[in-house]
Amino acid sequence: MxxxxxxxxxxxxxxxxxxxxxxxxxxxxxxxxxxxxxxxxxxxxxxxxxxxxxxxxxxxxxxxxxxxxxxxxxxxxxxxxxxxxxxxxxxxxxxxxxxxxxxxxxxxxxxxxxxxxxxxxxxKHCSNCGAENALADGGAKLVCPSCGTEHFPRVDPSVIMLCWSGEKCVLGRQASWPQGMYATLAGFMEPGETIEQACARETMEEIHRPVLSATYVASQPWPFPSTLMIGLTAEIEPGDLIPDDDLEDARWFTRDEVRALYDSELARWAPKHFSISRLLIERWLAGEV
Ligand SMILES: [Zn+2]
Structure with missing residues (x-):
């Protein structure tokens, strides 16, 4: 895939x-x-x-x-x-x-x-002085002709993690998603933290569970508008989940429950090859964590 x-x-x-x-x-x-x-x-x-x-x-x-x-x-x-x-x-x-x-x-x-x-x-305009930026490097950067500031295309790193414990994993959903859709947790990295720290912080914020260990799996450029998804699996402490305000729900799933979830209309909304969330879920289903 x-x-x-x-x-x-x-x-x-x-x-x-x-x-x-x-x-x-x-x-x-x-x-x-x-x-x-x-x-x-x-x-x-x-x-x-x-x-x-x-x-x-x-x-x-x-x-x-x-x-x-x-x-x-x-x-x-x-x-x-x-x-x-x-x-x-x-x-x-x-x-x-x-x-x-x-x-x-x-x-x-x-x-x-x-x-x-x-x-x-x-x-279009320099964020330092407000002058109109000039194209450079074919568009790979912008240079302000007034103050000389160079502006580089923004990439926003984000951690996305399949959290698991024992034989279950955690998936969450946002209210705006299609009915019944659940996916891995994710959030933007903050200045001053490592990928592992961002994974632990986001997991604590989103479901209030501590991460025991995190393993990098893969990354994916995500042009909406310009995120770099950094995919991990994270073993977390078992226990009750308290979903954060931006999640409508988060819950523990068995492998059979996850298979049932993705063996449905939802599979067309999120085909296997399209998102790193799905890749992390498929790996977990196959026992690769
Ligand atoms: Zn400027």
């Missing part, structure tokens, strides 16, 4: 992209493609497919600032991304659906594009 967004074919060309002439050459390359967004979702072409066009053709299209951003090279062929002005093209389905249905390499390209474009959409 290859986790979505984790097997990117893109070479970010970090040693070359600071050269504006090199970026211009990539944009002029006949093989260069650009994926275009309408808001947070992909734009659709006339046939209803994701709008992927030759990068050179985007000169004629009304793009939001800063225009095209460079994503990387796939087997030497450049990829770019741009956000269309509102109303120019039809929006595709919710980005989660698009990413679930895309072939794995393309889902990675779409995910990196979404994270970068969402960041650019919120960083």
């Amino acid at each position: 290859q986790l979505t967004f984790t097997d990117s074919p893109l070479d970010h060309a970090g040693l070359k992209r600071s050269d504006p002439d090199w970026i211009a050459d990539q944009m002029a390359d006949p093989a260069a493609k650009a994926v275009l967004f309408a808001g947070g979702d992909l734009a659709l072409d006339e046939r209803g497919d994701p709008m992927i066009v030759p990068a050179r053709r985007t000169r004629l299209l009304p793009l939001k600032p800063p225009g095209l951003v460079f994503l990387g090279l796939q087997n030497g062929a450049p990829w770019f991304a741009g956000a269309l002005q509102r109303g120019v093209a039809e929006k595709g389905p919710d980005f989660r659906i698009t990413a679930m249905q895309a072939e794995p390499a393309l889902a990675c390209v779409f995910g990196r594009a979404r994270s970068l474009l969402q960041w650019h959409g919120r960083r």
